[in-house]
Amino acid sequence: MSLKNLAQVNTKRARESAARSFLKFIEDEGVTWEYLEVCMQRENAALLLAAVVDKFGMYLAFKEGRKGQLLARYSVMQYYRQAKNWLLE
Numbered sequence: 001m002s003l004k005n006l007a008q009v010n011t012k013r014a015r016e017s018a019a020r021s022f023l024k025f026i027e028d029e030g031v032t033w034e035y036l037e038v039c040m041q042r043e044n045a046a047l048l049l050a051a052v053v054d055k056f057g058m059y060l061a062f063k064e065g066r067k068g069q070l071l072a073r074y075s076v077m078q079y080y081r082q083a084k085n086w087l088l089e
Helices: 009-028 033-040 045-061 073-088
Strands: none
Touching: 009 033, 009 045, 009 073, 033 045, 045 073
């Protein structure tokens, strides 16, 4: 049993939606997940990860939600935080 199994349902759902949003972001940018994984294996992985996560934050800040409005600040920060933690695992 891992710590992930002990997390609350809301936390698991937030992590899943953040991961989906991040994968949609890299798809919109025209980058494959496999390429990103290979780049993260290199010695400059920290710089790459910082640049990708910063760009993802900007993507979220200007992303429109279902109703055509920008996402709420809390939602943007939650997605950003969850995606960053997901990438660091």
